[in-house]
Amino acid sequence: MAKATRQSFGEALARLGAEHSEIVVLDADLSKSTKSDLFAKKFPERFFEMGIQEAHMIGAASGMAFSGKLPFLCSFGAFLTGRYDQVRLSAVYSGANVRIIGTHAGLGIGDDGHSQMGLEDVTLMRVLPTMGVFQPMDDAETQAIMDYLVKQYKGPAYLRLTRQTMPDYSDKAAPFVAGKLRKVATLGTGAKTLLAIGSGAGVAEAMGAAERLTAKGYTTHVVNCHTLKPFDSKGLMELVSSLKPSQIFTVEDHSVIGGLGSCVAEVLSENGVGVKLTRFGCQDQFGESGEPVELFEKHGFSAAKIAEKMA
Amino acid sequence: MSKPTAAELKKLSNELRVHILEMITEAKSGHPGGSLSAIDAMTALWFAEMQGVPQGAPDASRDHFVLSKGHAVPALYAILAQKGYIPFEELKTLRRTGARLQGHPDRVRLPIVEASTGSLGQGLSVACGMAMAHKLSGSKSRIYCMVGDGEIQEGQIWEAALSAPKFELSNLCVILDNNGGQIDGPTDEVLSLKPIAEKWRAFNWEVIEIDGHNFDQILGAYQKARELESKGSKKPVFIIANTVKGKGVSFMENKIEWHGAAPKAEDAKRAIEEVRKNG
Structure with missing residues (x-):
């Protein structure tokens, strides 16, 4: 069903949280927007409301990864690239097995304008060695990528998601294979x-x-x-x-x-x-x-x- | 092995000072000032306080250490060599191409190091995350983190300062190497942090202030931090260790120019002789 990929992400996270007790989720006062609140409602003890502290959140998520958790840290992509040095050193250079979730991709967010629009995040995340960068086109593909990121992928990864609804193409497309066009x-x-x-x-x-x-x-x-x-x-x-x-x-x-x-x-x-x-x-x-x-x-x-x- | 005494730790710390000076001299670059100010508190931590054997892999049965002031990593390398986790011979490879002993801590190349740091202000957040994860898992591990006084000018430190009490990280103990100097000059002139203790108390931390070169006081502070947790305190602990930059080498003490400069062979010889004499 046509959904915003952030919504699909939140649903996938809540679904995967049940089978994967190592998943922890951090959000910086945007859980209703990133849809991490869907996980928070089901697993409050594994959800960390960090307040408006993106830099600290990136470091804390990295520390949690070093201690055996699988952290999903969530914010708008624009705010995460704004704390680039923390992504670069505390997370990626350190080899942290973290999932960095940047929602509100691009002009597609509309009214809120430039400051909230992630328009450089792919560029900045892609340039970091070992960093995986993923962007689903629709609901089913978001679910598939989430399965891959939880069950198979190791190392730091960035997932870019939309605020707006995406039409469904997966059912008619070739099967999803991670890493393949x-x-x-x-x-x-x-x-x-x-x-x-x-x-x-x-x-x-x-x-x-x-x-x-x-x-x-x-x-x-x-x-x-x-x-x-x-x-x-x-x-x-x-x-x-x-x-x-x-x-x-x-x-x-x-x-x-x-x-x-x-x-x-x-x-x-x-x-x-x-x-x-x-x-x-x-x-x-x-x-x-x-x-x-x-x-x-x-x-x-x-x-x-x-x-x-x-x- | 019984816990070393304050006198034994003092002697050991001076031996480690020699290694610090030797490796920085050999590398022809590095940060002697902050390594020499930090080594006493770190020696006490690693040889008398922290429990378990570091392995790099997540392990709930041991304590953890994050060196947030990453430029003081020669102090950590000296400790790791003394502990037997890396060969003493390897200290000579500091900052060399291909070395595990990078100029700043690197947990991928050398997994005994628990966080890659060097861009100041970041290690404390990582330590907070470790403390949060261990608390969530019900582990008894304690997380130690050393920060520099110049470092706590970073905004991210104050994010962590605000955050750790919210999550009741009583398993977190931060040590401030309060040596009063930074690259551009005395910390009081560059950007004063005073009053430090009041700030951290206002952020709801348990604050302990000590002479960072007095081993009885250092051990006492660690013991108190541990006791606070075992008695049910929910607050993280912030130990202000008042230290001397370049401690142990008279011509380096409180001299800003030794923040990030390696001694020439002749100076190193003098420095090591002095440290040995006092050891």
């Missing part, structure tokens, strides 16, 4: 082939663009990147050689500098792929208040804007 759909039967790669809220915009492009003679293969790090370089190269797209585009509700667009650009250029790449997302601009739909339009990564540019 995931085919969502192929739209159109035209002779001109495009490869669209979206992440998070970008998947829905890529799908919308692909739909619009069918009328213009395009076949668009839409792929979802839920694991931004480690990035599936091999999978991307396989897609490029099997689909032979005339153009590639990426869509993300995030800065194109260092985000998904950069991940793809790095792989394409390092492998000598001479296919034109267009990166849709925030183009080196700050976020702002407004309706998400209007903001996506204004910043050029709504389905309509993408289709217009790619056609």
